[in-house]
Amino acid sequence: MSRDAGITQSRRFLWLYALAVAGGAVSYVPFLTLLLPLRASDMASAGTIDLLAYAAFAGAIAASCANIGFGWLSDVTRRRKPWIVAGMLSSSLLLLCVPLAQDRTQLLIAIVAWQLAVNMMLAPLAAWAGDVVPDNQKGFLGGLLAFAPTLGALSGAFVTIPGLAGPDLRLGLVAGLVVVMVLPVVVFGRPRAMPHLMADKPASPHGHRRAARDMVARMWLARLLVQIAEATMFAYLLVWISGIEPDFGDSDTARIFALVLGLSVPLALLAxxxxxxxxxxxxxxxxxxxxxSIGLAIMALSGGLAGALFGYVVFGLSTSVFLALHSSQTLRFLPKPARRGRDLGFFNLTNTVPSLIMPWLTLAMVPVFGFSGLFWVLAGLAALATLLLATRLRGENAA
Known part of the structure; x- marks a missing residue:
């Protein structure tokens, strides 16, 4: 039985924490998916794709390093909230400075600096849950975290409402939303202390320690494999479906994304x-x-729009639940509370590395085997993730 059986964190903190994590999504989703591409198009015109590619690469490297570094710093200082507030304020200010960039180099510098600041907020925020949310509530926490991508997408739709705000003011709206969503948990969260979550686990035989490290590695690799599939579908869903049904446009794709994100929230909460x-x-x-994996197989076999959309909905719902619950359940397997922030930074690589792998995988598969070949490969990756975790099902109650 878990050491925290019967001990619970306040619902107020859990809901405010989920709001803050959603604020973290709002800090980058509308900017990276909508506002940055529009600014890059205005600045580079014919060179927009190249500029966005450089921005994505430099941003991913900066985000990866910053998440590990600031997670480690919040471990060393044994304080999460000051880093969260500093990252929230500095990232919001840097977002407001983006319009000051006059050329490509300045824009790339602004993006790298902003990524560093955003991850100053995100890394300690993620580790904070491990400090104060007991194992018997990590599933519920994971369900709450499913709100984050949904609200991230909705914020993009909100700030781009025609006539609401110009390009520069949209950045201000995003910054304001982030502050409004993140600050309440810092000021009003007041979580109950959970000393047992900050203590190292009792010494165990070498075989048990090796099994624990093996489980951490399996969790890391399983998330990476699923994230590669998720990132690929996010980038290429419209291209693939428009090849099946030319009249299927970007607004239709946006509605499908919204449907999947909306349905995934109650499903993740229940699971x-x-x-x-x-x-x-x-x-x-x-x-x-x-x-x-089954959803991807359906997509690989589909020759019509109905089958394609059904396969994607199956894939999108199941993997959205997987990613939300994985984020919270990872916290129970990390071995050292004193380095929780740093270790979560390494787990964050599963969010950034797929954006570097996915384009090359697509270029290698689609010209030769078509999208169906790509989907079979992605189905295999998801099936491998399933196998990695399924072989440890018997021992999950002892985790």
Whole structure:
């Protein structure tokens, strides 16, 4: 039985924390997916694609390093909130400075600086949950985290409402939303202290330590494999479906994304709550990646619009639940509370590395085998993630 059986964190903190994590998504989703491409187009015109590629690469490297570094600094100082507030304020200010960039080099510098600041906020925010949310609520926390991508996408739709704001003011709206969503948990969250979550686990035999390290590695690799599939579908769904149905446009794609994100929230909440009640943290992850693999197989076999959309909805719902619950359940397997922020920074690589892998995988597969060949490869990656976790199902109650 878990050491924290019967001990719970306040619902107020959990909901405010989920709002703050959603604020983290708002800090980068509308900027990277909508506002930055528009600014790059105005600045570079014919060179927009190249500029965005450089920005994505430099940003991913900066985000990866900053997440590890600031997570480690919040470990060393043993304080999360000051780093969260500093990152929130500095990233918001840097976002407002983006319009001051006059050429490509200045824009890239601004993006790198902004990525550093954003991850100053995100890294300690992620580690804070590990400090104060017991294992018996990590499934529910994961369900709440499913709100983040949904609100991130909705914020992009909000700030780009025609006539609401000009290009520069949109950046100000994003910065304001981030402050409004992140600050409440810092000021009003007041989580109950959980000393047992800050203490190292009792010494265990070498075989047990090796099994624990093996589980951490499996969790890391499983998320990376699923994220590669998720990133690929996000980037190329419209291209693939428009090849099947030319009249299917970007607004239709946006509605499908919104449908999947909206339905994934209650599904993740139900799955997370069930995993808490039954003390089965791994099983929903196995089902999420496994069903996601089936969805990709349906897409690979589909020759029409209905089958294509059905396959994507199956894939999108299952993997959205997987990613939300994985984010919270990872916290139970990290071995050292004193380096929790740093270790989560390494897990964050599973969010940034796929953007570097995905374009090359697509270029290698699609010209030769078409999108169906790419989807079979992605289905194989999701199936491998399922296998990595399924082989540890028997030991999940002892985690």
């Amino acid at each position: 997370g709550r069930w995993s808490d009640i039954r003390s089965r943290p791994i099983l929903p992850l196995v089902l999420g990646s496994g069903i996601g």
